[in-house]
Amino acid sequence: MERTFLMVKPDGVRRKLVGEIIRRMEQKGFTLEAARMLVISRELAEKHYIEHWGKPFFEELVNFICSGPVVAMIWKGHDAIALTRRMVGHRDPHQALPGTIRGDYAALKTENLVHAADSPEAAAREIALFFNEASP
Numbered sequence: 001m002e003r004t005f006l007m008v009k010p011d012g013v014r015r016k017l018v019g020e021i022i023r024r025m026e027q028k029g030f031t032l033e034a035a036r037m038l039v040i041s042r043e044l045a046e047k048h049y050i051e052h053w054g055k056p057f058f059e060e061l062v063n064f065i066c067s068g069p070v071v072a073m074i075w076k077g078h079d080a081i082a083l084t085r086r087m088v089g090h091r092d093p094h095q096a097l098p099g100t101i102r103g104d105y106a107a108l109k110t111e112n113l114v115h116a117a118d119s120p121e122a123a124a125r126e127i128a129l130f131f132n133e134a135s136p
């Protein structure tokens with residue numbers, strides 16, 4: 001059993017896809033362990049996306065992720081980290097396959113509905129960031 005961090009981004013909340021994303025994760029067999037809705041502060045956004053600091057899209061990404069409420073979640077299941085990434089699909093809308101969340105619902109490179117941890121280290125870090133020390 002593994003825990004992963006999955007977040008519905010502001011576009012997913014605006015487009016009312018929270019239920020659809022949770023449905024897909026439950027249907028896969030994963031268990032929702034915790035969830036919280038919050039508007040991310042700039043400070044939390046910069047911590048969360050620290051690996052992208054200084055990249056050309058960083059400002060746009062931080063502004064976007066702070067632009068409305070998100071739903072942050074902890075999901076539990078067998079190989080949950082890698083399998084959730086597969087269900088989310090590729091970041092590039094031209095490469096995100098149909099059947100994935102992004103492939104089925106997203107066409108833009110920044111507004112792509114979901115974030116999912118990409119390693120055990122990232123999952124632990126992001127869970128701590130959003131569920132231990134984050135303030136809305």
Ligand code: CDP
Pocket residue numbers: 052057060061090091109110111112114115116118
């Ligand atoms: O989200 P994921 O881990 O699949 O992709 P990433 O490469 O870690 O990038 C993080 C996020 O930055 C993406 O999900 C996009 O929202 C955004 N991004 C962007 O706006 N423009 C890019 N050229 C690359 C990423």
Ligand code: MG
Pocket residue numbers: 118
């Ligand atoms: Mg990433």
